[in-house]
Amino acid sequence: MAQKLKDTILNPILKGNPITVLVLGICSSLAVTVQLKGAIVMALSVTIVTALSSLVCSLLRNTIPNRVRIIVQLVVVALMVILVDQILKAGEGTYAIDKQLSVYIGLIITNCIVMGRIEAFALGNKPVPSFLDGLANGIGYGLILIVVAFFRELLGSGTLLGFQVLPASYVPNNLVILPPFALILLGCIIWVHRACDKDLQEK
Amino acid sequence: MNTNSNVYTVIYTTIVVVIVAAVLAFVSLKLGPAQQANAKAETLRQMMAAAQVASTDELYASNNDAVLTMYADNIQDAYTINLKGEKVADLGITKDNIELISNLKPQDKAIKAGADATLPVYVFKSGVSVIPVYGAGLWGPIWGYIAFNDDCQTIAGAYFDHESETPGLGAKIKDEPWFREKFAGKKVAFGTDRLFSLAKNAEATGADNAVDAITGATMTSKGLNEALNVWFKAYEPHISVAAFLAGIADENSNAEEE
Numbered sequence: 512m513a514q515k516l517k518d519t520i521l522n523p524i525l526k527g528n529p530i531t532v533l534v535l536g537i538c539s540s541l542a543v544t545v546q547l548k549g550a551i552v553m554a555l556s557v558t559i560v561t562a563l564s565s566l567v568c569s570l571l572r573n574t575i576p577n578r579v580r581i582i583v584q585l586v587v588v589a590l591m592v593i594l595v596d597q598i599l600k601a602g603e604g605t606y607a608i609d610k611q612l613s614v615y616i617g618l619i620i621t622n623c624i625v626m627g628r629i630e631a632f633a634l635g636n637k638p639v640p641s642f643l644d645g646l647a648n649g650i651g652y653g654l655i656l657i658v659v660a661f662f663r664e665l666l667g668s669g670t671l672l673g674f675q676v677l678p679a680s681y682v683p684n685n686l687v688i689l690p691p692f693a694l695i696l697l698g699c700i701i702w703v704h705r706a707c708d709k710d711l712q713e714k
Numbered sequence: 715m716n717t718n719s720n721v722y723t724v725i726y727t728t729i730v731v732v733i734v735a736a737v738l739a740f741v742s743l744k745l746g747p748a749q750q751a752n753a754k755a756e757t758l759r760q761m762m763a764a765a766q767v768a769s770t771d772e773l774y775a776s777n778n779d780a781v782l783t784m785y786a787d788n789i790q791d792a793y794t795i796n797l798k799g800e801k802v803a804d805l806g807i808t809k810d811n812i813e814l815i816s817n818l819k820p821q822d823k824a825i826k827a828g829a830d831a832t833l834p835v836y837v838f839k840s841g842v843s844v845i846p847v848y849g850a851g852l853w854g855p856i857w858g859y860i861a862f863n864d865d866c867q868t869i870a871g872a873y874f875d876h877e878s879e880t881p882g883l884g885a886k887i888k889d890e891p892w893f894r895e896k897f898a899g900k901k902v903a904f905g906t907d908r909l910f911s912l913a914k915n916a917e918a919t920g921a922d923n924a925v926d927a928i929t930g931a932t933m934t935s936k937g938l939n940e941a942l943n944v945w946f947k948a949y950e951p952h953i954s955v956a957a958f959l960a961g962i963a964d965e966n967s968n969a970e971e972e
Contacts, residue, residue: 545881576723583730590734597741601748603778606756613854613878667882688882 519640523647526710530655531701535623540656541693543615547672550660552599552608554653556616558646560591561625565633565645567591572634584629585620592619624648659696663687755781757815762788763873764859765838770873770891791837797825799951802832812836815875818848818857822941825948833948842870843956845949849941852933854878856887856941860897866956867904872897874938884934896925902946904954909946912939 529535536557543553567587568575575583596616599609609616619625628648633641664670667687669677686692705711716722755778762781763770767788773781792805792812805812813821813834824831836844842861849856854877861870872894874887886893901922902910909923912935916924927935 574717574726576717576726578718579723579727583727586730586734590737593738594741597745597749600752601745603748603752606749606752607774610756685882689880 516640516643519644520647523644523651524654525651526708528651528655528704529624529627529648530652530697531704532711533624533627535627536652537694537697539615539618539622540652540659540697541690543612544656544660544663544693545667545688546611547657547660547664549608549611550656551653552605553612553615554649554656556595556599557619557622557624557652558649559595560588560619560622561628561645561649561652562642563591563645564588564625565628566638566642568629569633569636569638569641575634580634581626581630584626588625588629589620592617595619624652655697655700658700659693662696663693667692751778753814753816754778754812757812758782758785760815760873760875761785761812761836761844761859764861764871765836765840765842765844766861766871767838767840788838788840789836790839792834794832794834795949795952796833797828797831797948797951799949799953799955805834805836813846815846815857818846819855822848822944825944831948833952835949835952845945847941847945849937849944851876851879851937852884852931853880856884856934856937858887858894858938858941860942862902862953866953867901869897869900869902876934879934880931883928884931886928886931887934887938893928900925904946904950908943909950910939910942912942 523529527533530537530540539553539557544550564584564587568584571583571587596609599605599616628645632644636644661671664672665676666684668683669675669679669681717726758781759773759776762768762784763773765788767773767784768776773784776784794802794805794813796802821831821833823829825833834846838844838861841864843864843866844859844861847858847860856874856876856879858872858874860872862868863870874894876885876888879885879887881889900910903921903923911921911924912927913924914927917926927939
């Protein structure tokens with residue numbers, strides 16, 4: 512049991528990472544990784560949304576009519592996303608970040624990781640493992656987001672979390688700011704991940 | 715229990731939707747005031763950045779209360795006008811009465827339709843008057859605040875913002891201080907066909923009312939150019955009256971000197 516729980520938590524972060532292995536949630540990882548601050552808020556938001564929606568859907572799993580289960584899941588996910596968005600808008604410190612992330616907070620609804628985990632895991636498992644599975648998938652997604660954002664902000668603006676890190680003589684690279692570079696960076700991360708983990712390599 | 719029957723499905727989905735709606739309504743009600751306060755402080759920050767009340771960095775480092783106090787300390791008069799340039803209503807200078815950024819969109823539509831628009835004017839104690847501009851960028855709305863000196867023609871300062879312009883290209887209208895700083899000292903050519911020109915190589919013509927467009931952000935620049943011209947045009951009747959009055963005041967003071 513303990514081993515199974517450990518797998519539930521560690522698998523999405525390492526061997527089954529939603530971005531680098533399952534290649535889900537790519538869209539937002541290209542869009543909101545220009546600055547580290549935005550990426551961190553996005554990572555937290557997605558983690559909260561996946562964890563809570565998995566928990567709620569798992570609690571409801573025996574009552575949901577099979578024919579409308581996707582719709583019910585969608586309503587639950589939408590509820591969580593709107594709650595997160597409203598709370599971000601209400602916080603004095605988070606308002607500016609919410610404005611910067613603009614539509615991408617709302618678009619968490621369409622993030623395949625959220626629905627994917629509910630369909631694949633939460634509907635067939637008890638609430639606690641489902642909650643942890645959602646949490647771990649969110650963290651796995653968030654980690655990659657933060658790594659990508661770290662390099663993009665460092666090379667694209669010469670700053671980290673808004674503080675100047677590289678010397679002023681550094682000319683910010685505009686390509687790094689544009690989404691294609693995030694895809695290149697993501698490719699590199701997948702490459703490193705596969706090189707380190709022999710199980711992921713195809714024969 | 716048969717969870718696949720039609721009756722069950724209909725009742726189940728109805729209950730779920732009602733519960734979700736109730737939760738959302740409750741949260742929206744509870745968080746509404748805090749969100750409103752944030753939106754108001756944001757509007758004031760941008761307005762005061764244009765009016766040069768404080769530096770942009772300082773405004774964004776201040777919390778909401780400090781921003782409200784700063785506004786109360788610096789504002790002299792705030793009112794709305796219609797498209798004929800007549801004063802419609804006093805907004806009052808209490809901090810509760812400002813037109814939020816979200817209110818600019820319906821006004822923009824009203825201007826373009828020639829319908830009844832109520833356009834805000836904010837007069838600061840330093841003598842500058844701030845007006846908003848609003849339009850469409852490449853991906854979403856763009857807006858800004860333009861501060862005029864008391865000659866009602868020379869721009870004292872400007873601040874621009876956008877919802878979703880491309881980072882590093884169109885987003886420069888907000889992110890790069892040099893862009894908004896270029897507007898200071900420019901003169902809007904009220905009374906002519908071309909009020910303001912934000913275009914490629916516009917500065918090379920040496921005109922007073924021209925600022926270069928941003929390289930790589932053609933659509934954002936075009937949108938901003940349109941926003942500036944549409945809104946300046948809408949304010950033209952009011953501003954020309956104000957300029958006339960300012961001219962009389964000047965002549966009077968000159969006469970006194972003689």
